[in-house]
Amino acid sequence: MPPSLVLSFKENSSAIAQSPDSVVVQSPLVQGNIPPDTLNLNSLSPGLLAAVRMLAAEGGTEEELSDLVLQSDGVAELPKFYYYLQQFISLGLICHTIICEGLPLATRVPFSPSDRFKFRKAAIDQKYVLSRFAYCRKEQGQLVLESPLSHAQIILADGRGAVAIAELAKPQTCGELSSAIPGISQETIQLFLSLLLSSEMLGEVKADGKIQEEENETLVQWEFHDLLFHSRSRKGRHSNPMGKTFRFKDKIEQPPMVKSQMSDDIIDLYQPDIETLKAEDYPFTRILEERQSIRRYNDEPITDKQLGEFLYRSARNKRIVSKDYGDCTHRPYANSGGRYELELYVIVNTCDNLPSGIYHYRPDTHQLCRLIGRNSQVEELLENAGTATGELYMPQVLIAFAARFQRAAWVYESIAYANILKNVGSLQQTMYLVATAMNLAPCAIGAGNSDLFAAAVGTDYYAETSVGEFILGSKSTE
Numbered sequence: 001m002p003p004s005l006v007l008s009f010k011e012n013s014s015a016i017a018q019s020p021d022s023v024v025v026q027s028p029l030v031q032g033n034i035p036p037d038t039l040n041l042n043s044l045s046p047g048l049l050a051a052v053r054m055l056a057a058e059g060g061t062e063e064e065l066s067d068l069v070l071q072s073d074g075v076a077e078l079p080k081f082y083y084y085l086q087q088f089i090s091l092g093l094i095c096h097t098i099i100c101e102g103l104p105l106a107t108r109v110p111f112s113p114s115d116r117f118k119f120r121k122a123a124i125d126q127k128y129v130l131s132r133f134a135y136c137r138k139e140q141g142q143l144v145l146e147s148p149l150s151h152a153q154i155i156l157a158d159g160r161g162a163v164a165i166a167e168l169a170k171p172q173t174c175g176e177l178s179s180a181i182p183g184i185s186q187e188t189i190q191l192f193l194s195l196l197l198s199s200e201m202l203g204e205v206k207a208d209g210k211i212q213e214e215e216n217e218t219l220v221q222w223e224f225h226d227l228l229f230h231s232r233s234r235k236g237r238h239s240n241p242m243g244k245t246f247r248f249k250d251k252i253e254q255p256p257m258v259k260s261q262m263s264d265d266i267i268d269l270y271q272p273d274i275e276t277l278k279a280e281d282y283p284f285t286r287i288l289e290e291r292q293s294i295r296r297y298n299d300e301p302i303t304d305k306q307l308g309e310f311l312y313r314s315a316r317n318k319r320i321v322s323k324d325y326g327d328c329t330h331r332p333y334a335n336s337g338g339r340y341e342l343e344l345y346v347i348v349n350t351c352d353n354l355p356s357g358i359y360h361y362r363p364d365t366h367q368l369c370r371l372i373g374r375n376s377q378v379e380e381l382l383e384n385a386g387t388a389t390g391e392l393y394m395p396q397v398l399i400a401f402a403a404r405f406q407r408a409a410w411v412y413e414s415i416a417y418a419n420i421l422k423n424v425g426s427l428q429q430t431m432y433l434v435a436t437a438m439n440l441a442p443c444a445i446g447a448g449n450s451d452l453f454a455a456a457v458g459t460d461y462y463a464e465t466s467v468g469e470f471i472l473g474s475k476s477t478e
């Protein structure tokens with residue numbers, strides 16, 4: 001039996017009869033304040049009504065659907081059928097399923113209305129290879145193929161589809177693939193490759209052995225993980241719930257606003273008088289204009305008093321705000337949703353009156369909790385930060401920002417990690433400005449070792465580890 005391509009409405013979309021000849025077609029509901037797309041179809045002919053019902057039920061091939069219209073209404077209604085079909089496709093409502101020997105082999109499911117499905121037929125003798133952006137993963141008990149280049153996902157319902165994907169890691173023609181996979185015809189493979197080709201998952205291998213994405217200077221500069229993160233944490237290329245959805249409310253307790261005290265070895269930090277600073281500080285524009293990254297220090301190290309003032313001015317809790325879903329705080333830097341998931345760990349190399357080691361900063365009491373003294377992990381963290389600046393020596397003080405991830409993920413969906421990284425930027429800039437106002441030497445650091453940090457401090461990598469770094473020291477007078 002030859003394979004067929006069956007069209008149907010996407011799962012959870014609806015086609016609700018309003019009267020005997022009118023139907024409202026609606027896209028699936030998504031959490032997160034996104035209204036569904038709706039299409040009102042009025043004065044439908046009996047054939048068109050039957051075609052819409054077929055799409056909403058078991059689905060049908062384009063020929064079966066158009067035949068319903070042709071037989072019931074005659075040829076005059078056919079353009080209307082194709083017009084409506086195009087509207088459904090433009091709203092991202094139509095799934096395409098390859099049926100092979102009566103069973104589904106693969107289904108293409110559009111993610112959103114940004115999908116512009118256009119069927120591209122694969123050529124029999126042409127070699128094709130999988131895009132380096134395509135990947136398989138498990139979703140709701142099914143294997144799915146996805147790519148950040150695509151506006152759709154392919155459900156691989158049959159293991160032969162998964163075998164074909166594995167084979168496509170190297171260039172293949174339809175004939176080569178069908179002879180490599182038992183029980184699948186060349187015609188079925190051609191349809192399968194057409195579906196992948198129509199979903200930006202596959203590339204046509206040119207005479208030089210390359211596919212188009214390898215010659216595109218914009219795409220070659222994207223790493224797989226960056227493009228996937230970008231496409232999934234912004235709207236447009238997926239239909240996942242986004243924003244404050246509180247998906248774990250009443251299921252999992254949220255982490256507390258402030259982390260509990262990590263040790264009994266407490267150091268009270270110096271608190272500056274904010275009112276005096278407001279009157280006597282450098283003017284704002286001077287601070288802004290003079291801010292710069294400084295990676296070399298004075299021989300005299302930074303003092304505990306300066307560190308206390310620096311942390312107070314950039315990262316203390318200013319006040320608590322009670323919201324219906326829990327307490328949030330205000331601090332000198334902006335942070336998405338007031339969740340303040342970033343914990344500061346002060347890793348001291350040299351600081352007057354503060355022995356070398358790792359300390360946790362308590363933003364509510366403005367204290368340091370001493371965690372560990374200088375050891376090989378502390379040295380490695382400091383050395384890594386020093387190397388990142390291109391200098392040969394360690395910073396005087398490294399401040400590691402560790403995220404309590406679940407504090408953000410409890411509230412946000414799709415954007416929790418992206419927001420955490422943005423909050424790192426917000427804190428880094430605040431620290432730069434405070435350090436400039438205090439005549440200290442500040443510098444943000446772009447990369448750190450989160451495994452090493454978690455091992456040094458003893459946190460669970462998945463619950464809390466470093467996501468950003470900042471180094472600080474005394475400013476050279478030269």
Ligand SMILES: Cc1cc2nc3c(=O)[nH]c(=O)nc-3n(C[C@H](O)[C@H](O)[C@H](O)COP(=O)(O)O)c2cc1C
Binds near residue numbers: 389444
């Ligand atoms: C997110 C971020 C990461 C950075 N990473 C590093 C780094 O790893 N090493 C370094 O020496 N400077 C780093 N910097 C500092 C930049 O190199 C610096 O801001 C830039 O060159 C502009 O110079 P300025 O800060 O003196 O104006 C980083 C800055 C930011 C904002």
